[in-house]
Amino acid sequence: MMPAAQIINENQNKKVSLPGKPELAFRRVLLETVLLGLLCIAVLEISFTFAGIGDQEYLKPDRVCGFEIMPDRSIVFRREGFSRTHFNSQGMADRERSIAKSADTYRIAVLGDSIIEALQVDQKKTMCALLEGKLNQNLKGKKKIEVLNFAVGAYNLGQMYLRLKTKVFEFQPDLVLLFVRHHGTYDVIPQPSEPFPKAARPYFFVGEGGRLVEDHTVYEQWAKSKSGKRIHNFAWLREHSRIWGAIGKSLEQAGGFFNSMKAGASKWGADVTAKQTAFAPTQSDAPSEKLPLAKEAAPAASEAPFTQVSNGDNCIRCYYPIVDALIAEMDKESLAHHSEFCVAYMPAHDSAAELERSLIRRTCSLRHIDYLDLGNAFDKAKQESKEALYFVCHFSEHGNRVLADAIYGGLLTLPGIQRLSLSAEKHR
């Protein structure tokens, strides 16, 4: 092999013997380097595309909802489970859907967060897809049933409300199905120190006379921050470059290390693993631990006696009025758009969520909102099933199947679906 120094010397010799050439030589090297750089970028982009790498960025900032799914985007999801997902042109984790609704279609719009979005499994195996199949198979009548997945990962109830108003009603749903996850109350509390997308959430407060107040302060602050500006300035790269995505993922992983250093954790790996294997927020993750206000606050919504407990119940008591008001508002909006409205409470993994469960049940009962509690179905499935319901904290294929079955059973009790069922029987 010829050593590098010799090659450089050869070039230097040329410089000496041919005056005027060095500039040309420099330009040539520059041009070659630029071309090689472009070639390397192309090779990496193509390789990452084939390998499904660097496309984890699928959320973009949105002034109304805080953030939303990038429309017409394909991603390979590996964080938990595996899927090759395509988001449709409407920015939904669903197949392509027409906005216009034909007369022979009954539409169910599903609102929720990452658990319903279900990027962990193939799009044909999500709860929404399975439920649609099941409803069409069993209630085969004059009407075709569509289950539209409007869920977006990391959405809080306020964002679901905004999505309902701005996007869902365009599709003229006959039924709006709102999935409230256990500890969903935590997500209505402003968390400005969280990274994007959580930092870009809009929030709601209960103002005078129980009026719901929309607040975008956290979003505005985030948009002006370094992180917000970076995401805004590099929007094109975020959407189109896999290399950018790969760098982002690596920085995220490195960030985990630096955070653990800050926290005094001795082992990065152990810390990351512990976080990933935890099914739900640990006590230290609960906002009641993060927000001193929540710890001290007196209960606002519950009639239950206030006791100083550290399992997050005080936090839920303190912030539940926002959840209550949002559910009421969504019900009101749905009625105004001639849609039925139903709340489904997602299975709780621990007793700490019991208070929240009972409060939601009470809200629905007082406001005459249809309510489906999926907890019992999941408790039964946990006992009977050998297959895992969850990957880590999102549903596996089996979990989605159990959820679809549970929801199907619950939906049959709703007036709209009962009418469909009767019509199907007549049709037969």
Next chain:
Amino acid sequence: MLFNSVPYLIFFPVVLALYWLLPSSFRRPLLLVASYIFYMSWLPVYGILIVALSLVNYFIGLMINYKRSLAKVIFIFGIVFNLGMLCYFKYTNFLISSFNELAQKFSPFFGHGATLPLGLLDIILPLGISFFVFEFIHYLTDVYKGDQPIKNPVDFGLFAAFFPSQIAGPIKRYQDFVKQLGHCDVFEAKVFNEGLVLLLQGLFKKIALSDNLAPIANAGFAGAANLGTVDAWIASIAFALQIYFDFSGYTDMGRGSAKMLGFSLPDNFDFPYLASSLSDFWKRWHISLSSWLRDYLYIPLGGGRCSRFQKHRNLLITMLLGGLWHGAAWHFVIWGAFHGAGLVVNHSYDEVAGKSAVLQKFHASVLGKIFSSVLTFLAVLVGWVFFRADNSEQACQILRAMVSIKESGPVLEMLYQSPVTVALVLYSAYASIYSLPRFKSLPVLDALQRKLSFVLPARVVVYASVFLAALGFCPSQPSPFIYFQF
């Protein structure tokens, strides 16, 4: 601290910068301190162990040289001391659990008392203890045979703890290392560049290839009882590739780091899966270990210059102990025995083939070479199944699945989901530029190879791309280095 971790990404540039910026008299102490920090980042208390081991061996070496009349006694003491440390940390619990199992089996003969289990000791295996011990044994043996010991304690400490080769080798020879200590003051851009290439290559091998192969192999071995045919083959081949990329990646990173500091460490791998026989495989796989086993075990046992029976016995003993060195478990012993038996067959066949013109002609042909390489790879693969399996029963399940006809499922699905195939294609392209011999017969490729190897701006672009590719392919949950446990 792992070579592929964020701490090393901070640690190494700092050490590198200080090393080349400080006056040469400070460099060796700096490296020694850095090496101890590197080791103690894992478990600080074991820093004491490495210092103590180094001191004891340093003085034993000096004493062997100083008191030649008592050299044999001191040498034997040194060997017993080192092997004792290795046995205590590595094999105590293995011996206790084996004794318990045995006592359980023989309880009907020896009464109820024999079933009382001995409690396992709470021993944490110090990282790289086997490598330290092997280097110390080599040092003491060579000094005993008449070589000069290392007089400077800093140099000896550095030989023992040099961080690029500290945890998983390559196993150094002290004569080569000490020679380099005298010549490491001059910064050579060419050597530095070669080191950077090795470092990046190793990083890619480890995090883009090995870490993506690990989940496939793990899933296959974990579900050994219900594997389909294709699944079993994929799992076995995935592990064969994983262990190669893992270990050679680690070695490359170690050798690369050393080169950037001006040191040359021995190479450990030479395309082992292209070997034409098991004997050839051991000349290409973990070269520093196999040459150590040859020099300090096989040859002292009598080597090959004795009767056929003794030669075969020596081979078997060497490979059995080599297997046991890899881990205190019976499946490692089986792996070693398998390779020992394979080498015996290999040597016997070579004797027969040497006398047959037809066999010689066949092995010289392309078909013969391919046949030999494929057969060797299959033999190595069977060995790896025993090596990777949690126990011999699991290994047998995998091997049964490989030869039966069963429908495949989850492992094939994992391969389809994994980005590793694309990473392998990229690595092949990279290796053809930097690792394979020059394409002198193809002028265009030769020119490209030269340009990418020697022209600085082009190199910077390629290095940045390799680094980006490694980061991109890095899975969210990296796997530990396989050889750390040995």
